Amino acid sequence: MTELLLNGFVTLFVIIDPLGLCPLFLALTPGASATARRRIALQASIIAFVILLVFALAGLAILESLGITLGAFRVAGGLFLFTIAFELVFEKRQERKGKSAEAAVEDGAGTSDHADVAAFPMAIPLMAGPGAIAAVILLSGSLPGFAGQGALVAVIAVVMLATFGFLLVADRLDKLMGRTGRAVITRLLGVILAALAVQFVADGAAELIASNRS
Template identity: 50%
Template sequence: MASADTIMSAFTTLLVTLDPPGLAPIFLGLTAGMDRVQRRHVALRGTFIAFCILTAFAIFGAGILSLLGISMGAFRIAGGLLLFWIAFEMIFQKRNERKEETSKTAITIDHIQNIAVFPLALPLIAGPGAISATVLLAGTFSQPVDRLLLILMLALTMGTVLLALLVADRLDKYLGMTGRAVLTRLLGVLLAALSVQFVVDGVRSAFNL
């Protein structure tokens, strides 16, 4: 059974990577012109699809790596570097700019009914960072009981994302532009520290240190 510290670190990694406060204003832009019922439908569908995607990676991700001959140590190093880049983007406000650009492009290409799938579920919620973090954590939570715990943590973090989307209008007004910028940067610093820890663990595992 995973320790309390491991569980807390895993939950923090998932929560910071998914970044619910950062998704809220983008979700408002995606669903502009919709009423509250339609917006709730998009939020529910999008978070459910994202949860299914991340759960699939939590269950089968390590097996796919093994099939490809990629060690968990190597993936920890690569995933840690990717998460560090995402943290860098969060600190310097590049990630939200990229997400906003993605959402604008999607509205012109896809019908409004498909927004829950693209770009909300993929890649805004279940993006490369979230998928990498999930596979990395699946390597730590390798026992069946621990893997179930990881899926429960995914469900809990996805519930937090859903809550942020449902109250997106109020959250955006409460935080404001300054509040969002400060919170995103703080989360970015935290994610940078966690990503470095993934790299350190990966080096130890790869070189049997």
């Protein structure tokens, strides 16, 4: 279970990409005080945690009600995560996230209601987006039972706490890392996520083949 939890933490951390969120967070909160940014970061982290928690605990039930096997979802989810990894390596995902942030700023969310910024676009879709939701459902299928589900909740909580920590020091991190530093780290994390995504696909394909034979 320890290896699964570690893989789950890495997968979720890379998908949410707290380091990549920092410049977007700053763009969404122009002129905000440190206290205001701390409140926005906390609200966004809590909202994203609740969303991911719901899908972690109820995601498999939703799949079963739709007649989707876990093996099929592992293959589909793995392919989806591989697409995200591809975007990370070639810096396409940051561009897409940036467009969401720019849209929110143009709508005035960045200058008026901080609660709106926390919910959209910070919590949804920048933090608890389709990739993160797919990841927690996949992890939920690999960690059955009360102990496994409890461990998954703990992993989600740790990732969200780490994300909150990154957002608290977003201005300092952005100055320290710079564009080049962020690009290097993001590409390395993208390669790791690609490998994990391939493993999801392989496990799902093996499960589908085994179920067809039986």
